[in-house]
Amino acid sequence: DAGVIQSPRHEVTEMGQEVTLRCKPISGHNSLFWYRQTMMRGLELLIYFNNNVPIDDSGMPEDRFSAKMPNASFSTLKIQPSEPRDSAVYFCASSRQQNTGELFFGEGSRLTVL
Amino acid sequence: KQEVTQIPAALSVPEGENLVLNCSFTDSAIYNLQWFRQDPGKGLTSLLLIQSSQREQTSGRLNASLDKSSGRSTLYIAASQPGDSATYLCAVGLTGGGNKLTFGTGTQLKVEL
Numbered sequence: 483d484a485g486v487i488q489s490p491r492h493e494v495t496e497m498g499q500e501v502t503l504r505c506k507p508i509s510g511h512n513s514l515f516w517y518r519q520t521m522m523r524g525l526e527l528l529i530y531f532n533n534n535v536p537i538d539d540s541g542m543p544e545d546r547f548s549a550k551m552p553n554a555s556f557s558t559l560k561i562q563p564s565e566p567r568d569s570a571v572y573f574c575a576s577s578r579q580q581n582t583g584e585l586f587f588g589e590g591s592r593l594t595v596l
Numbered sequence: 597k598q599e600v601t602q603i604p605a606a607l608s609v610p611e612g613e614n615l616v617l618n619c620s621f622t623d624s625a626i627y628n629l630q631w632f633r634q635d636p637g638k639g640l641t642s643l644l645l646i647q648s649s650q651r652e653q654t655s656g657r658l659n660a661s662l663d664k665s666s667g668r669s670t671l672y673i674a675a676s677q678p679g680d681s682a683t684y685l686c687a688v689g690l691t692g693g694g695n696k697l698t699f700g701t702g703t704q705l706k707v708e709l
Contacts, residue, residue, distance in 0.1 A: 524701045525687075530696060573640070585697065587632075589639045
């Protein structure tokens with residue numbers, strides 16, 4: 483199994499630019515999660531989907547952040563416009579079941595906003 | 597609000613030592629608890645998943661225990677090796693929240709030769 487695949491692995495952009503992060507979950511997994519990791523706040527859940535439907539987006543910081551899951555094999559997290567405080571590592575994770583499944587993480591996308 | 601604390605924040609031990617990492621959580625109404633390992637610049641790797649009805653799980657040299665009533669979990673690593681050096685995170689899922697996990701801040705482990 484290829485695991486959870488994220489792209490890009492690294493992104494450096496300037497404040498105000500749009501950033502799109504991409505995720506391909508493990509085939510057969512029906513839950514997908516976006517997390518953000520910073521030194522100050524640790525790992526925070528931003529949003530999660532079950533069967534491509536957003537279930538809880540209460541962790542999304544503000545309207546500049548949006549996430550979509552158009553099909554079972556692809557999700558995007560978009561930041562527009564980006565700000566320096568958005569600099570973090572963004573992780574995508576998937577699980578076979580929403581409530582009981584083991585969580586599998588991708589390698590993360592390291593975002594730096596200058 | 598669930599709060600997850602891990603002690604110690606960092607630990608350095610000689611190779612071969614048995615060690616225990618601690619995790620405590622404030623809300624005992626958990627659905628499951630997972631221990632993860634994170635290597636520098638990498639994602640998280642799931643080590644052990646304990647459902648709320650279980651007391652412990654074992655995988656190789658790793659053993660995780662769960663005491664819901666006291667809000668505690670421990671990860672026991674037997675015969676530690678330099679390859680075990682990493683950050684270990686515990687995460688809890690609340691009843692009704694499933695895999696909406698709350699993570700601890702982690703214990704950074706270094707196993708020295």
